[in-house]
Amino acid sequence: MSNSIALHTVPKLNRLFRFQWEQAQEAYVLLYPEGMIQLNGPAGEILALVDGERDVQQIIAQLQQKFADAGDISQDIVEFLGEAHAQNWITL
Amino acid sequence: MRKTGSPCSGQSGLPNPAFGHEKPHGKPLWLLAELTYKCPLQCPYCSNPLDFAGAGAELTTQQWLDVFAQGREMGAVQLGFSGGEPLVRQDLADLIAGAHELGYYTNLITSGVGLNAAKMAAFKQAGLDHIQISFQASDADVNNMLAGSKKAFEQKLAMAREVKAQGYPMVLNFVTHRHNIDQIDRIIELCVALEADYVELATCQYYGWAYENTEQLLPTQAQLAHAEAVTNDYRERLAAAGNPIKLIFVTPDYYEERPKGCMNGWGQVFLTVTPDGTALPCHSARMLPLEFPNVADSTLKEIWDANPSFNYFRGDDWMQEPCRSCDEKDKDFGGCHCQAYMLTGDMHNADPVCSKSAHHHKIVTARERAETVTNAPDQFVYRNERNSRVFAKG
Numbered sequence A: 001m002s003n004s005i006a007l008h009t010v011p012k013l014n015r016l017f018r019f020q021w022e023q024a025q026e027a028y029v030l031l032y033p034e035g036m037i038q039l040n041g042p043a044g045e046i047l048a049l050v051d052g053e054r055d056v057q058q059i060i061a062q063l064q065q066k067f068a069d070a071g072d073i074s075q076d077i078v079e080f081l082g083e084a085h086a087q088n089w090i091t092l
Numbered sequence B: 001m002r003k004t005g006s007p008c009s010g011q012s013g014l015p016n017p018a019f020g021h022e023k024p025h026g027k028p029l030w031l032l033a034e035l036t037y038k039c040p041l042q043c044p045y046c047s048n049p050l051d052f053a054g055a056g057a058e059l060t061t062q063q064w065l066d067v068f069a070q071g072r073e074m075g076a077v078q079l080g081f082s083g084g085e086p087l088v089r090q091d092l093a094d095l096i097a098g099a100h101e102l103g104y105y106t107n108l109i110t111s112g113v114g115l116n117a118a119k120m121a122a123f124k125q126a127g128l129d130h131i132q133i134s135f136q137a138s139d140a141d142v143n144n145m146l147a148g149s150k151k152a153f154e155q156k157l158a159m160a161r162e163v164k165a166q167g168y169p170m171v172l173n174f175v176t177h178r179h180n181i182d183q184i185d186r187i188i189e190l191c192v193a194l195e196a197d198y199v200e201l202a203t204c205q206y207y208g209w210a211y212e213n214t215e216q217l218l219p220t221q222a223q224l225a226h227a228e229a230v231t232n233d234y235r236e237r238l239a240a241a242g243n244p245i246k247l248i249f250v251t252p253d254y255y256e257e258r259p260k261g262c263m264n265g266w267g268q269v270f271l272t273v274t275p276d277g278t279a280l281p282c283h284s285a286r287m288l289p290l291e292f293p294n295v296a297d298s299t300l301k302e303i304w305d306a307n308p309s310f311n312y313f314r315g316d317d318w319m320q321e322p323c324r325s326c327d328e329k330d331k332d333f334g335g336c337h338c339q340a341y342m343l344t345g346d347m348h349n350a351d352p353v354c355s356k357s358a359h360h361h362k363i364v365t366a367r368e369r370a371e372t373v374t375n376a377p378d379q380f381v382y383r384n385e386r387n388s389r390v391f392a393k394g
């Protein structure tokens, strides 16, 4: 399923969730009614670029540039976006 | 009207070694502000303390804003406005705005009574993130609602529609019990029609007012099994139809053999401040023979990090048998101390829901009674000032 996301797809945060940096937890979090998901480093970096304007390709390019030493991370990013979609965090 | 808060699903933080008299604890991620005990409704299963009429003066706007700021500094991120009925507070929009500016995710937990479209829009403007409408007026009301009558429910339905129309995420909370649980299919249908995002189907917990009404509220095992099966069935069908609605079914611990863990651990995640400023590790804890601090006298940090009552059930030094030597104590922390206190008279006991508890028969007896008791909703002890004064004196 995750492999089926086309590179020109523009992911958008589900309006049920609010995404923000939490200094106290030193992590990005997703907030929703009475709940919170603490995101790990990579997940937070990816979601930080999901703004309803960038497409998947742009997100990959930007992260690839930021984490130049990490090798090819495009597959990981697409997989995570698939997972985020399955979790209903984002719409595609 | 209030609900039992569900703790954040996030991990609690690491112990902070920098502070003096501490026991390991997380951050108070969840701050519940019980703004007032005033409420136009009188639910027989309200979890407000029985002596609410005897409580002191309410905190001022400035005091609340100060509490929010302190909480935020300590890492609090979810803020619930509840009560009583929080809409009774005339400064609610200011409190929302203040909390929003601090970066909280703000939740309004309301009966919907006293709400209107204009207020909702003003709250949105102020930064309110989410509205939860609780359908727990009174039993007769739930039935009337399902039959489509009675004013209070018209109001709730209208407000639920308005919540969606204004683009808020919406949680609908139904307190279920033996008189309405058999109609769970119709409750779910209604929630689907109202396009709820989350539905909490919570069999009421027997604290506070509900404890006075256990006999009249506890569903039978068969009722519960039926309701859960119906819910599971809906879950599957709705998911298959691509409906993102989330149905959350909470079983009463009276039908478990192991207790529910105490709020992710006493003083680990959850912090309640009551209308008069008393700080509690959970909304029920006030009933315990412990002295709880007031936000007017100490900083939130002092309270959370070092107050003896907040430390009291942290760790396992306080435990006696069977919990002390139990290999499951890290899972449930001995269960609910309030329930232990209510049912056994000693808050250090294991929660009698646990089958290892010497008092477990009390739970079993309540279950058995649920099988035989005849329904007589008019025997409820209703939550109103008059009944509360009786308890306050006692």
Ligand code: SF4
Pocket: B258, B259, B322, B323, B324, B326, B327, B328, B329, B330, B332, B333, B334, B335, B350, B351, B354, B355, B356, B357
């Ligand atoms: S004995 Fe105590 S710690 Fe063990 S399962 Fe029962 S309540 Fe939990």
Ligand code: SF4
Pocket: B261, B262, B263, B266, B281, B282, B283, B284, B285, B335, B336, B337, B338, B339
């Ligand atoms: S012991 Fe009190 S604080 Fe802990 S879960 Fe039970 S009601 Fe809440």
